[in-house]
Amino acid sequence: DAKTTQPNSMESNEEEPVHLPCNHSTISGTDYIHWYRQLPSQGPEYVIHGLTSNVNNRMASLAIAEDRKSSTLILHRATLRDAAVYYCILAGGTSYGKLTFGQGTILTVHP
Amino acid sequence: DTAVSQTPKYLVTQMGNDKSIKCEQNLGHDTMYWYKQDSKKFLKIMFSYNNKELIINETVPNRFSPKSPDKAHLNLHINSLELGDSAVYFCASSQATRPGSGEKLFFGSGTQLSVL
Numbered sequence: 001d002a003k004t005t006q007p008n009s010m011e012s013n014e015e016e017p018v019h020l021p022c023n024h025s026t027i028s029g030t031d032y033i034h035w036y037r038q039l040p041s042q043g044p045e046y047v048i049h050g051l052t053s054n055v056n057n058r059m060a061s062l063a064i065a066e067d068r069k070s071s072t073l074i075l076h077r078a079t080l081r082d083a084a085v086y087y088c089i090l091a092g093g094t095s096y097g098k099l100t101f102g103q104g105t106i107l108t109v110h111p
Numbered sequence: 112d113t114a115v116s117q118t119p120k121y122l123v124t125q126m127g128n129d130k131s132i133k134c135e136q137n138l139g140h141d142t143m144y145w146y147k148q149d150s151k152k153f154l155k156i157m158f159s160y161n162n163k164e165l166i167i168n169e170t171v172p173n174r175f176s177p178k179s180p181d182k183a184h185l186n187l188h189i190n191s192l193e194l195g196d197s198a199v200y201f202c203a204s205s206q207a208t209r210p211g212s213g214e215k216l217f218f219g220s221g222t223q224l225s226v227l
Contacts, residue, residue, distance in 0.1 A: 002196075008135075034215070036120035036216075042205070042220055042221070043115075043201045043218030043219050043220050043221050044154065044201070044203075044216075044218045045218070046215040046216060048168075048216065049215060061191075063203050067202065085152070087154075097142055097144055097159060097203070097205045097214055098156050098167055099154075099156065100155075100160065101153065101155070102157075103152075103153070
């Protein structure tokens with residue numbers, strides 16, 4: 001499985017934008033870039049995913065580098081409820097929803 | 112209504128016992144999964160079923176047996192529980208109709224299994 005590299009932790013202040021980076025230099029042409037987050041004592045929650053183009057939804061934006069070797073999850077205005085572990089995951093090819101979770105980035109949001 | 116619900120939320124049992132965790136999804140999805148999150152918080156897939164057919168089995172001991180009576184349910188039965196089975200088990204579902212379609216998964220809230 002192609003691997004991703006994320007910072008162990010990041011901090012933000014409430015109502016400020018947050019940019020969570022992810023490196024995936026060994027990504028293959030059929031891999032989608034997925035982001036999930038896990039709030040304390042809950043199951044992972046889908047945030048966003050994309051293949052080549054930047055993506056926006058009500059939760060976040062995903063900016064994908066032109067060479068696809070890195071991506072950035074953007075939370076436009078962090079809230080305290082956004083404090084979670086954020087996972088950047090590559091999935092595709094022959095997978096049927098087989099998501100390989102790494103350590104993720106622990107996001108702390110300060111009031 | 113909870114989209115993916117699993118019961119029980121907590122399960123405390125003795126070594127050697129047999130236990131089951133139930134999962135139901137009301138999203139009309141075709142594919143369901145079991146994931147395991149260990150004490151170091153790593154999440155790993157265990158099984159995947161598509162339309163009641165096993166499609167992923169990730170080197171899981173055969174003491175673990177998933178059962179899918181219909182496509183809305185995927186239960187996990189564990190025989191002869193061991194200390195190392197203590198973990199949080201998550202059920203998930205997706206509308207995956209073909210591999211690698213970039214489908215998104217919906218997870219349940221987890222079952223914390225403690226084997227004493």
